[in-house]
Amino acid sequence: MLKSNVTKLVGIFIGIILVLLLMWSSVIFGLTKITPQMVIDAFSNFNGSNEHIIIKDVRIPRALIAAAVGANLAIAGTIMQGLTNNPLASPSIFGVNAGASFFVVFGISTLGISSLATLSWFAFAGAALAAVLVYVLGSMGRDGMTPVKLTLAGAAMAALFSSFTQGILTMNERALDQVLFWLAGSVQGRDLQILISVLPYLIVGWIFATFIGKQMNILSMGEDVAKGLGQKTIIVKIFGAIIVVLLAGGSVAIAGPIGFIGIIIPHISRWLVGIDYKWVIPYSGLLGATLLLLADIGARYIIMPAEVPVGVMTALIGAPFFIYIARRGFDR
Amino acid sequence: MDALSVKSLTLGYDDSTIIDDISLTIPKGKITILIGSNGCGKSTLLRAMARLLPPKSGSVLLHETEIEKMPTNEVAKNLSILPQSTHAPEGLTVLQLVKQGRYPYQSWIKQWTEEDERAVDAALHATRVYDLAERKVESLSGGQRQRVWIAMTLAQQTDILLLDEPTTFLDMTHQIEILDLLYDLNQLEQRTIVMVLHDLNLACRYADHIIAIKDKKVFEQGKPENIITEELIWKVFGLHCKVTFDPFSGTPLCVPYGKGRKLKGERKND
Numbered sequence: 338m339l340k341s342n343v344t345k346l347v348g349i350f351i352g353i354i355l356v357l358l359l360m361w362s363s364v365i366f367g368l369t370k371i372t373p374q375m376v377i378d379a380f381s382n383f384n385g386s387n388e389h390i391i392i393k394d395v396r397i398p399r400a401l402i403a404a405a406v407g408a409n410l411a412i413a414g415t416i417m418q419g420l421t422n423n424p425l426a427s428p429s430i431f432g433v434n435a436g437a438s439f440f441v442v443f444g445i446s447t448l449g450i451s452s453l454a455t456l457s458w459f460a461f462a463g464a465a466l467a468a469v470l471v472y473v474l475g476s477m478g479r480d481g482m483t484p485v486k487l488t489l490a491g492a493a494m495a496a497l498f499s500s501f502t503q504g505i506l507t508m509n510e511r512a513l514d515q516v517l518f519w520l521a522g523s524v525q526g527r528d529l530q531i532l533i534s535v536l537p538y539l540i541v542g543w544i545f546a547t548f549i550g551k552q553m554n555i556l557s558m559g560e561d562v563a564k565g566l567g568q569k570t571i572i573v574k575i576f577g578a579i580i581v582v583l584l585a586g587g588s589v590a591i592a593g594p595i596g597f598i599g600i601i602i603p604h605i606s607r608w609l610v611g612i613d614y615k616w617v618i619p620y621s622g623l624l625g626a627t628l629l630l631l632a633d634i635g636a637r638y639i640i641m642p643a644e645v646p647v648g649v650m651t652a653l654i655g656a657p658f659f660i661y662i663a664r665r666g667f668d669r
Numbered sequence: 670m671d672a673l674s675v676k677s678l679t680l681g682y683d684d685s686t687i688i689d690d691i692s693l694t695i696p697k698g699k700i701t702i703l704i705g706s707n708g709c710g711k712s713t714l715l716r717a718m719a720r721l722l723p724p725k726s727g728s729v730l731l732h733e734t735e736i737e738k739m740p741t742n743e744v745a746k747n748l749s750i751l752p753q754s755t756h757a758p759e760g761l762t763v764l765q766l767v768k769q770g771r772y773p774y775q776s777w778i779k780q781w782t783e784e785d786e787r788a789v790d791a792a793l794h795a796t797r798v799y800d801l802a803e804r805k806v807e808s809l810s811g812g813q814r815q816r817v818w819i820a821m822t823l824a825q826q827t828d829i830l831l832l833d834e835p836t837t838f839l840d841m842t843h844q845i846e847i848l849d850l851l852y853d854l855n856q857l858e859q860r861t862i863v864m865v866l867h868d869l870n871l872a873c874r875y876a877d878h879i880i881a882i883k884d885k886k887v888f889e890q891g892k893p894e895n896i897i898t899e900e901l902i903w904k905v906f907g908l909h910c911k912v913t914f915d916p917f918s919g920t921p922l923c924v925p926y927g928k929g930r931k932l933k934g935e936r937k938n939d
Contacts, residue, residue, distance in 0.1 A: 554769070555769060555772055557758045558755070558756075558757060558758065558761075558766070558769060559752065559755060559756055561716075561721050561750070561752035562752060562755060562769075564719075564720070564721050564741070565719055565721065565745065565749060565750040565751075565752070565822075566745050566769065566770070566772040566773055566825070567740075567741045567742030567743075567744060567745030567746075567772060567773040568741070568772065569741055607760075611760050612758045612759065612760045612761055613765075
């Protein structure tokens with residue numbers, strides 16, 4: 338679609354403007370009517386009114402969180418699809434989100450942890466464990482890692498960790514109330530504090546992600562070719578895994594497991610800018626933020642005055658897309 | 670001086686041994702062809718020489734230095750490998766693919782230079798794919814595609830070029846085209862070429878040096894005209910054949926025994 342570097346760069350700027358506009362919309366639209374003037378007043382001339390509190394404590398954190406989490410999941414999915422050469426790879430399909438969720442639920446309910454910083458480490462650990470398990474299971478056997486084996490291993494891990502999570506919740510009803518809305522995946526009602534506490538890890542992930550594109554281009558020509566060109570492929574894979582764990586784990590810590598962004602967006606980005614990961618990764622970030630902001634704004638209007646968890650929204654959009662990709666096959 | 674050599678090299682996967690304690694040297698500036706029956710380990714040996722497969726024991730020496738101990742991008746400036754099955758990502762253009770050959774020369778600080786540009790141009794011209802530069806790799810014919818991949822390894826500007834069955838899946842015309850290209854690279858630029866080839870007669874025609882692998886060992890090596898005999902082919906491949914001379918090049922030509930129609934006596938060459 339976008340051929341020259343100039344048009345791709347223009348696209349990046351349009352994407353940034355789109356994300357900013359949607360963040361603005363996310364602050365304005367919703368059950369409580371907010372006008373642009375109120376937003377300005379909430380900062381320059383705070384009067385403690387309901388609207389001003391909603392703007393500062395609810396709407397703005399929500400917009401920031403939706404943008405960050407959407408970008409994270411999309412970048413993590415892009416890197417997973419690139420490294421595993423598997424069009425179905427994504428943090429939710431491969432059990433990374435489920436692993437992180439299980440660890441967080443375990444931490445909250447069984448160990449009684451409430452510190453956000455500690456819980457985010459649980460999320461990272463769960464994401465890392467799931468990623469390693471899927472990689473090992475998917476690589477077992479003589480023919481090594483194949484897309485089909487990897488997808489099966491991912492589905493099995495996702496199911497396993499989800500059942501563990503449900504097991505904990507059935508045994509512990511009080512925990513159920515605490516985590517149920519979080520488990521469905523939501524960017525609403527989150528404290529900005531939790532975004533701030535994982536932000537350093539996210540920034541590390543984003544920095545790595547901007548540098549890994551060129552290396553992924555080499556690796557996408559095949560392991561042997563990449564090694565022949567002198568690439569240390571194992572290091573690229575390790576860095577890729579670190580990015581996935583930081584971004585997907587961090588997102589789960591903030592917003593719970595939100596599915597389908599990680600699988601849809603990489604395909605749309607590649608359709609837009611082609612196969613050069615130096616472009617695909619930033620486009621995925623912007624488009625992921627766009628999709629989650631849109632889904633979150635939409636989630637406010639479907640059963641107003643109540644809200645649909647945004648994870649349900651992304652599933653509604655994502656499931657048909659997933660079937661489309663799966664039917665198209667593993668030929669890439 | 671030897672370009673590449675292996676010393677008491679043993680290779681294998683898990684607990685199976687594929688190559689057992691081989692030592693050999695690849696002559697510099699020559700074309701060396703590895704032959705042997707399917708699964709004899711000739712591709713495995715080639716992969717190990719390109720450090721794609723770590724040895725179980727022994728070592729591969731590149732200009733007298735152990736390849737495992739050299740920085741991998743340093744190796745990539747001296748030796749390039751074209752694996753047996755290559756797969757370009759969908760949508761990649763010829764130019765993009767060939768440019769990747771410059772990877773070992775780049776770093777965070779040193780991005781694309783004029784020297785890179787010249788190397789890519791030269792590689793595109795040498796393989797006669799310059800006019801295809803903007804085409805998508807997947808839209809090319811098998812022969813064109815193989816020339817593009819060879820162009821990528823040429824852009825690496827290495828003295829040594831390893832190729833794993835570069836003519837497989839190609840029709841006769843394109844097989845000759847690829848081998849002629851490699852021959853020219855050897856003759857005009859004195860590149861050392863090592864490849865695995867299935868067609869024995871073409872191997873005899875293009876190789877300066879043949880290495881026959883059998884039972885995890887080097888069975889025989891040398892000039893084709895000195896080593897290719899009916900006995901060797903029987904022992905290495907288990908095939909009865911008659912060795913005569915290639916009417917075009919005078920190199921050994923193996924004509925296998927077997928069934929099939931026989932016109933001898935009924936019809937002479939006309």
